[in-house]
Amino acid sequence: MPFMEFLTDRAEERYDEFIAAAPNVMIGLDFDGTLAPIVADPEKATIHPQAPGVLLELAKSFQVISVITGRPVDQVLRLGGLEAIGQQITAIGGELRVFGHYGAQQWSSTDKEIRSSAPPAGLAGFIAELPRLLAEARTPDAWVEDKGLAVAVHTRRCADPEESYARLLPVLANAASAHGLDVEPGRRVVEIRLAEMDKGLVVHALAEQDGVHGFCFIGDDLGDLAAFEAVRALREQGLATLLVTSESGEESALMALADVAVPGPSGVVEFLAKLSVEALRADF
Ligand SMILES: [Mg+2]
Structure with missing residues (x-):
């Protein structure tokens, strides 16, 4: 499989429209299977070695980058080394946000505090x-x-x-x-x-901020379907959108909705690197 594949005729235009809408766009990224390879022991997952550099490059062209995961925020910050990346991103005027527990926990590189909902009653x-x-x-x-x-x-x-x-x-x-x-x-x-918490609600909340003209979401698993559907709803409202599936061969539900397929986390970082280079070029 090449490092990226456009899945529909319209997908390449969507890609160009998304780049043209930078920097006023959001990028949402799942963690496991997307930024980090899946491993047998989830405690031993680590972010792809090229991801930190690529996220920093992305932050030069895209205002807010969000990691949206089912993991607790403190765990994904640690496994992803995201505090250090966030600090570098904040230093160049960008923001890295992390949503844990499908949005029930939040963190931002600008205030560095974990905000958490109460544990569910049951x-x-x-x-x-x-x-x-x-x-x-x-x-x-x-x-x-x-x-x-x-x-x-x-x-x-x-x-x-x-x-x-x-x-x-x-x-x-x-x-x-x-x-x-x-x-x-x-x-x-x-x-x-x-109940009533999913990645789609996070996508909608992010898109409601002022001046958001586009949304790209990258995921690999069923928990990302709600985010894909939310991005499709934003597309109906006229936003420049791009849906990318990080393919594993284990789950194919996202393929039917995606514009672009990439082969796992190594494909994701290569795709993000291309996106950041082309967005910078479009700026000139
Ligand atoms: Mg995943």
């Missing part, structure tokens, strides 16, 4: 019930990650990851709805979290 009860649910789904080897405002159940390290995932999802979905929580299915992970 979460403690759900977590107490988890051992019984894992037994019921016959997935005692699933790995539970307590994320504070959410809980994630991973099957990537199970003896049979796909089958375990298929058995777990309906069991967890039932229990979550009984506790007033939402499930977020992902690549060999099911997340249980606050």
Whole structure:
């Protein structure tokens, strides 16, 4: 696969329109599978080595860059080295924002404070019930990650990851709805979290700021679908938009909506580097 592929006839025009709308545009980036390669132990994920330099270059042409993830903010700041990148971006007049827990936590490189919603009411009860649910789904080897405002159940390290995932999802979905929580299915992970919070709401909130003429979002997984749909809604309102899918071969749901496909995080950084070079050139 080449490092980027336009998926529709209209996509190349959308790319040009997005560049022409710089710097008054937003760039939203998922973290895992997009800026960082997927690894078996999510605690060991690290940002692609070229990503920090590329994000700084991007900040010269695009006002606000946002990382929008299901992870807690402090974790993604650490795994991504995003505090240091944010400091450099702020120093040249830009802003790096990080949205964790699908928007329930926020951080900006300009004020450096993590703002957090309260944990969802049903979460403690759900977590107490988890051992019984894992037994019921016959997935005692699933790995539970307590994320504070959410809980994630991973099957990537199970003896049979796909089958375990298929058995777990309906069991967890039932229990979550009984506790007033939402499930977020992902690549060999099911997340249980606050209802009524998703990446699409973050996209809409960002786009509501004054003077935003365009939005580009890059993601790789089902949790990014809401963001893709939100960007499509902005397109209907006349914004210059671009949807990019970071392809893994594990999840293809975003492909039908995307303008551009890139092969995983290495393709993402190459794509972002191209975007920043061409936006700078368009400035002259
Ligand atoms: Mg992802």
